[in-house]
Amino acid sequence: MNFIDLRFLGMKRVIGAAILEGPSGLTIIDPGPTSCLPALESGLSDMGRRLSDVQTILLTHIHLDHAGATGTLLQRLPHAVVYVHQRGAPHMIEPSKLLASATRLYGSNMDRFWGEFRAVPAERLRVLEGGERLELAGRTFAVEYTPGHASHHVSYCDMTTGIAYVGDTGGIRVVGDYIKAPTPPPDIDLELWEESLQKIEAWKPTALVLTHFGRVDDVTDHLRNFRGVLARQSALVRETLASDGTDEERIGRFVEDMRADAQRRLSREDAASTEAAAAFDQLWQGLARYWRKKMAPR
Numbered sequence: 001m002n003f004i005d006l007r008f009l010g011m012k013r014v015i016g017a018a019i020l021e022g023p024s025g026l027t028i029i030d031p032g033p034t035s036c037l038p039a040l041e042s043g044l045s046d047m048g049r050r051l052s053d054v055q056t057i058l059l060t061h062i063h064l065d066h067a068g069a070t071g072t073l074l075q076r077l078p079h080a081v082v083y084v085h086q087r088g089a090p091h092m093i094e095p096s097k098l099l100a101s102a103t104r105l106y107g108s109n110m111d112r113f114w115g116e117f118r119a120v121p122a123e124r125l126r127v128l129e130g131g132e133r134l135e136l137a138g139r140t141f142a143v144e145y146t147p148g149h150a151s152h153h154v155s156y157c158d159m160t161t162g163i164a165y166v167g168d169t170g171g172i173r174v175v176g177d178y179i180k181a182p183t184p185p186p187d188i189d190l191e192l193w194e195e196s197l198q199k200i201e202a203w204k205p206t207a208l209v210l211t212h213f214g215r216v217d218d219v220t221d222h223l224r225n226f227r228g229v230l231a232r233q234s235a236l237v238r239e240t241l242a243s244d245g246t247d248e249e250r251i252g253r254f255v256e257d258m259r260a261d262a263q264r265r266l267s268r269e270d271a272a273s274t275e276a277a278a279a280f281d282q283l284w285q286g287l288a289r290y291w292r293k294k295m296a297p298r
Contacts, residue, residue: 001163003214004043006036008065009113012269013174013213014276015065018165019047020158022137025055029156029165030211033068034115040069055080056136060167061153062088063184064102064114066211071095071118083126083134085145088152092120105184105282128154142203148193149182155200162206163215169196171226172212172278175270178262179222181230182212184282188290190234197223212277237287247288255280 001018008014017040018029026049031040041051054077059067062084070082070092084092091098095117103110130145139160146155149168157164164170172180200208201223208216216222236257240250258280262271 002047004040006032007039008036008276011273011276013273016211016213018209020137026053027056027058027137028054029058030060030066031057031069031073033064034072037069051076057082058156059084060155061150062091066167068114068117071120072116074120074124081124081126082120083128085152085154086127086129089125089127093122095119130154144199146196146199148189148196151187157203157205163209164200164203164205165209166200167211170208170210173210173216174213174274174277178265179226179229180274180278181233182278183286185286185289188286234287237284238291241288241291251281251284254284
């Protein structure tokens with residue numbers, strides 16, 4: 001497995017793409033956004049490979065930082081196919097709702113952050129439910145449906161090596177053992193997330209690969225620590241909802257706390273990469289939406 005740093009916004013260790021070599025060509029797991037295609041091509045060149053060697057794209061989910069380049073890539077790869085969960089497939093074919101939702105979050109930064117998002121022809125998609133076995137790149141992948149971060153999230157485990165590619169379900173760990181939970185709106189569900197972590201653990205993986213960022217070998221410790229981070233982060237958001245003030249003020253306090261913690265424990269560069277991988281205001285928004293739904297009168 002090779003892992004290419006996509007140098008999002010010129011920064012290190014924010015978004016990465018996993019590359020698997022097989023007898024019939026390359027498989028990419030989460031190719032990233034179109035804005036990062038030059039870095040993807042450069043990384044492939046460093047491996048002695050070309051973009052035209054790519055035969056398969058596996059998407060963990062359809063958020064733009066993971067899947068944004070897919071349609072653009074397929075225009076250049078006439079024989080490649082894409083695997084995606086059934087909840088995400090319609091939005092790859094007709095992305096207007098996905099892009100409208102992303103525009104509400106990113107506004108005028110959409111093009112600078114992500115570049116174009118081209119629709120994917122339906123015949124190029126291979127739709128997953130979870131529970132499949134895929135024969136790709138000369139190996140067998142197990143697929144599990146792993147929502148919690150997103151309702152269209154799947155994870156893949158290479159049954160030959162035991163390496164599990166878990167997208168955002170396993171959290172964000174840019175450097176060292178510093179972890180954040182990626183909790184943007186609109187799909188955060190803590191109960192489903194725990195079920196997904198248990199599915200991943202059932203594979204007994206030898207390593208995890210996180211899109212943000214890279215290979216994690218201390219699987220047991222990482223997942224235990226990630227559960228703690230997710231619990232503390234969600235509790236902090238719930239506390240802000242019980243406090244006085246507007247949502248704008250609550251977000252401001254939350255972001256200030258997150259930023260201060262990252263800057264205290266990480267270098268300036270790594271703190272900036274962590275925040276770029278998980279915009280702190282969005283972490284609040286996703287969890288606030290979860291808690292408000294949870295606490296709403298039934």
